[in-house]
Amino acid sequence: MSGIERKEKLKKTRVFTLGDIIVTAVALAVSLIALIPLFWGGEQGKTVVVSVNGVESEYSLSVNQQIDLGSMVLVIENGEVFVKETTCPSKVCYHTGKISQVNQKIVCLPYSIVITVVGESEFNADTGGGGV
Amino acid sequence: MKRRNAVILSLILTAVAVLSTGCSGEKYYSQSKTVFSSSIVFSAQIMHADGKGVYEQMYSAVQEIGQTVNAVDENSALYKFNQSSTTDWTEVNEHFYNLASTAKSVYEKTDGAFNCAVLDATKSWGVDSVGIANYGYGQGQPAVLPSPSELTALKQSASMDNLSVKTESGKYYIRKTIPDLKLDFGGLAKGYCADLCAEIARNRGVKSALIDISGNIVLVGDYYENGNQKKWGVGVINPRKTASNSRYVCGFKTNGGVSIVTAGDYERYYSFDYGDGEKLRVCHIIDGQTLIPISLKTGGQGYEENAQAVCSATVVGESSMLCDAYATAIAVMGVERGKQFLTDEGVSGLIFTADKKRAVVGQFDFVSSQTLYLTEYQSV
Numbered sequence: 281m282s283g284i285e286r287k288e289k290l291k292k293t294r295v296f297t298l299g300d301i302i303v304t305a306v307a308l309a310v311s312l313i314a315l316i317p318l319f320w321g322g323e324q325g326k327t328v329v330v331s332v333n334g335v336e337s338e339y340s341l342s343v344n345q346q347i348d349l350g351s352m353v354l355v356i357e358n359g360e361v362f363v364k365e366t367t368c369p370s371k372v373c374y375h376t377g378k379i380s381q382v383n384q385k386i387v388c389l390p391y392s393i394v395i396t397v398v399g400e401s402e403f404n405a406d407t408g409g410g411g412v
Numbered sequence: 413m414k415r416r417n418a419v420i421l422s423l424i425l426t427a428v429a430v431l432s433t434g435c436s437g438e439k440y441y442s443q444s445k446t447v448f449s450s451s452i453v454f455s456a457q458i459m460h461a462d463g464k465g466v467y468e469q470m471y472s473a474v475q476e477i478g479q480t481v482n483a484v485d486e487n488s489a490l491y492k493f494n495q496s497s498t499t500d501w502t503e504v505n506e507h508f509y510n511l512a513s514t515a516k517s518v519y520e521k522t523d524g525a526f527n528c529a530v531l532d533a534t535k536s537w538g539v540d541s542v543g544i545a546n547y548g549y550g551q552g553q554p555a556v557l558p559s560p561s562e563l564t565a566l567k568q569s570a571s572m573d574n575l576s577v578k579t580e581s582g583k584y585y586i587r588k589t590i591p592d593l594k595l596d597f598g599g600l601a602k603g604y605c606a607d608l609c610a611e612i613a614r615n616r617g618v619k620s621a622l623i624d625i626s627g628n629i630v631l632v633g634d635y636y637e638n639g640n641q642k643k644w645g646v647g648v649i650n651p652r653k654t655a656s657n658s659r660y661v662c663g664f665k666t667n668g669g670v671s672i673v674t675a676g677d678y679e680r681y682y683s684f685d686y687g688d689g690e691k692l693r694v695c696h697i698i699d700g701q702t703l704i705p706i707s708l709k710t711g712g713q714g715y716e717e718n719a720q721a722v723c724s725a726t727v728v729g730e731s732s733m734l735c736d737a738y739a740t741a742i743a744v745m746g747v748e749r750g751k752q753f754l755t756d757e758g759v760s761g762l763i764f765t766a767d768k769k770r771a772v773v774g775q776f777d778f779v780s781s782q783t784l785y786l787t788e789y790q791s792v
Contacts, residue, residue, distance in 0.1 A: 405646050
């Protein structure tokens with residue numbers, strides 16, 4: 281392969297065209313937007329505190345799970361928590377929708393249930409004086 | 413082609429951004445359900461290929477125990493035993509026998525501080541599940557508190573000496589020696605359930621699990637985060653938590669293979685006011701000998717606040733059933749006797765009093781950011 285041929289080939293296989301640059305720029309922008317919660321969204325919760333009649337339990341927002349409280353079924357999915365089912369007639373808690381930011385709350389007055397999103401817990405488990 | 417590469421690059425970058433908020437490594441299966449007539453939450457995090465299957469097996473075991481010894485379920489063997497007036501031997505299943513025999517031995521070991529025969533007294537005080545549902549959480553109060561003569565009358569039947577247990581030809585039997593004996597295993601049934609769940613986890617080869625039956629915790633194996641072996645973190649709930657102060661009174665790190673159980677006066681209680689505006693805390697833990705809730709003492713217009721009372725007692729040991737019973741026992745015994753008891757039994761514990769003092773028995777790897785009640789209890 282002569283020097284000229286090599287130059288020609290390089291020209292043909294030029295890495296970036298204008299279109300590539302635009303697509304890459306868009307990709308970077310999308311990535312940065314996706315990263316925003318990581319750096320600026322200190323408000324994204326890590327844990328959900330569920331208080332039933334004043335008795336609290338904690339659940340990680342990073343573990344998809346269903347929590348059956350008897351009168352209410354909660355779902356944690358993709359870092360968000362929401363009420364899937366409730367036997368209460370008003371369904372205010374159900375219509376609150378999905379929450380995931382620190383200090384957001386779902387409240388059910390008839391059953392005295394308060395669901396609060398909090399920041400990261402240092403603890404895997406809480407021990408408290410429940411008993412029956 | 414080149415454009416496709418750029419699109420792929422964009423997808424990779426986006427995926428990296430999204431995944432960086434998540435985690436990698438083996439995952440815990442996590443599930444929570446209510447048990448024992450919806451009064452208790454059974455949660456577990458299980459690291460196992462069939463985590464769901466392991467949880468379901470544990471859940472079935474807990475339900476089976478609940479069906480046997482739920483004191484408020486009219487179909488349970490315990491309810492029927494309590495209603496029965498016969499003083500003949502009654503055949504029971506293994507769970508009933510294990511709970512009854514342990515309840516009796518801890519009663520003897522604690523000189524009656526831990527007493528599972530106080531069901532009638534808890535009803536008189538309105539601190540059984542029905543009473544707490546009626547009066548708890550600021551909903552009201554009973555007209556009167558039980559008089560000393562009423563408690564004296566209850567004392568005769570409120571003794572585990574009225575219970576006998578035996579095994580014969582592989583079968584289990586119990587009998588009451590007086591018809592009025594009524595049992596409630598609330599002080600150790602959660603621990604018993606947690607021990608069985610841990611046994612199921614070990615038998616199924618679970619590498620790491622957290623079993624939590626309404627704050628009654630068993631840790632199987634160490635904790636794994638993104639594949640890295642770590643200690644577990646356990647937060648002890650602040651017994652006098654308000655909206656503005658810390659959720660925890662302290663927290664500590666621990667390796668697996670232990671159970672942690674806390675008893676306290678702050679979740680199941682109601683306030684009683686003689687009419688002078690002073691609110692007395694009437695809690696669900698009753699002194700097995702005086703039959704008075706630990707948060708009260710005689711005085712004033714009948715009863716007054718017991719400022720030196722234990723408001724939170726945490727026990728760390730191998731058997732969750734014993735940790736459960738011992739936590740209640742030391743809450744009743746008070747700091748002085750409680751410390752001695754834990755030392756004698758060779759288990760660790762954290763005791764906090766209503767006047768915000770603490771006593772530590774054994775070694776704890778405390779988390780420094782979470783510490784209240786720093787005044788050490790001084791022996792008198």
